Amino acid sequence: MEKKKVVLAFSGGLDTSYCAKYLSETLGYEVYAVTVNTGGFSKEEEKELENKAFNLGVRAYRCVDAQEDYYNSCVKYLIFGNVLKNNTYPLSVSAERTVQAQEIAKYALEIGADAIAHGSTGAGNDQVRFDLIFQVMCPEVEIITPIRDMSLSREEEIEFLKNHGYEMEFHKAQYSVNKGLWGTSVGGKETLTSRNYLPEEAFPSQIKETQPSELEIEFKNGEIVAVNGENFDHPFHAIQKVEKLASAYGIGRDIHIGDTIVGIKGRVGFEAAAASVIIKAHHLLEKHTLSKYQQMMKSQLSDWYGNWLHEALFLDPVMRNIESFLTDSQKTVTGKVFVTLYPYRFVLNGIESGHDLMSDKFGSYGEANRAWTGDDVKGYTKIVSNSLNIYHQINSKLSTSSKGTI
Known part of the structure; x- marks a missing residue:
């Protein structure tokens, strides 16, 4: 009898490693593991994930490089809208999960999967983001969530894996880190409180530069085309360049407190050097090149866009409507922004643009x-x-x- 197929969203951590074994050994599925790279790991790390997946007994493994699509479908509009959730958080994880879920759903449809599985618990936002997109894109496919459904402890998962011949050590990290193109989230004991800030060592990017340096970002119709005079074939490569330069100063660190989809307050640390600098630089250029009422309407629609993205409503058609507005608003957002980088902060010095409305011709x-x-x-x-x-x-x-x- 032919086995049923399940597509597993695979990160290589304890939860998804448990799922890989449980789905095949206990539920009898053929497991097709898929990882979606939204800027979080290198080719070497991708190979490690592939080896780990096959060691867990999966039928097939695929890594989808979604960095370009991630930028085109989501990050671009977060820049156009200068979107910061609660004026703080660049929605790094919200945006990533949205794209990852869509890629996993496409793969499930491609191979004719009977089910999709993910390792989310019942406590956070990601379970809603994955479930909702799967239900919309492939409604006939069953969704399996072993960690959530059985409320498994870490110790129970490790014991199950050992009993099924998987001996890899799973060390409980002091801080959980999720890295992507648009930022890195950091969670730890401090973020479970309302009082404490994350220590220096919790942030993945440590201070390497202490002397100020100049940064020049060039935009064309709202998109980055050059950094320090270096042209890029795609904006996501320019984002990576800004990240490399600014993260060396420890720029873009903060803690976000917000309302979760499941109705409780949540607190998460993050570092998003590129997002922090790019959003503020883009916003400065807009203040010089857009009319007063363009800016007023943009700020309102951008807030809605960020909120709906966070709330897992990315597939609502109103999001495409807002994206059309945001794209049209960028026709004159072309020019250079000049920034100085310092440890833990940056200064926007000014702009140059042929569309600069601050012209002394009029006053x-x-x-x-x-x-x-x-x-x-x-x-x-x-x-x-x-x-x-x-x-x-x-x-x-x-x-x-x-x-x-x-």
Whole structure:
């Protein structure tokens, strides 16, 4: 009798290693392990994951390089929108899981899988992100989540693997780290409290540079095309360059506190050097090149975009509508931004752009007016204030006449 096929989202950690063995040895599935690289590991690490998967007895293993698609489908719009969740977090993990889940669903459809499995627990956001996308993209495929469904402890998982001939040591790291193109999340005992900050050693990128250095980022229609004069064939390579330069200063570290999809408050540390610098640099360029009302509308739609991405609603068609707006808004966002990098911080020095609306042809703020006269301003303010005068005068009379009444 032909075995049923299950696609396993495989990270190589304890949970997904348990799933690989449990699905094949206990449930009798043919396991097709798939890892989706969204900028989190090297070719050498990819090979290690492949070896680990086959040592666990999987039928097949595939690593999907989704870095380019990750940028094109998601990260690009996070830059266009200057998206920071709660004005802090660049949505690194939210964006990654969305793309990873889609790639896993595509693979399941490609091989005609009967089921999809992932190693999420019942405590976090990722279980919702995976489940929701699987339910939408391949609704006929069963979703299996052994760790969540059986509420397994770490010790129970290790014991099961040992009993099934898998002797690899699983060391419980002091800090859990999830690395990707748009940032690295860091969790530990400190993030389980409301009080404590992560220690220096918890962050994967340690300080290597102490002397200030200059960074020049060039954008074309909102996308990075060059860093320090070096042109790149794809923006995600430029992001990697900025990450390398800025992470050496320990830039982009913080702790995010927010509302989880499952209804509780959650706290996570992160370092996102490239995201921090690029978003702020892009935003500065926009402030010079977009109109007042473009910026106002963008900020509102960008907040919605980030919230819906976080809440696992990436596949809602309204997200494509917002992406169209964000893309159209970038027509004039072209130019260079000049940044100075320091340990733990950076300074935005200014911009150069042919679309810079801060032109002295029309006036110099606080210094000279070339496009209007004093009388023009007097007439303008008289008209603008008219509705306010009517409101305050009428309500002032009503307030005065009502005094002394019971």
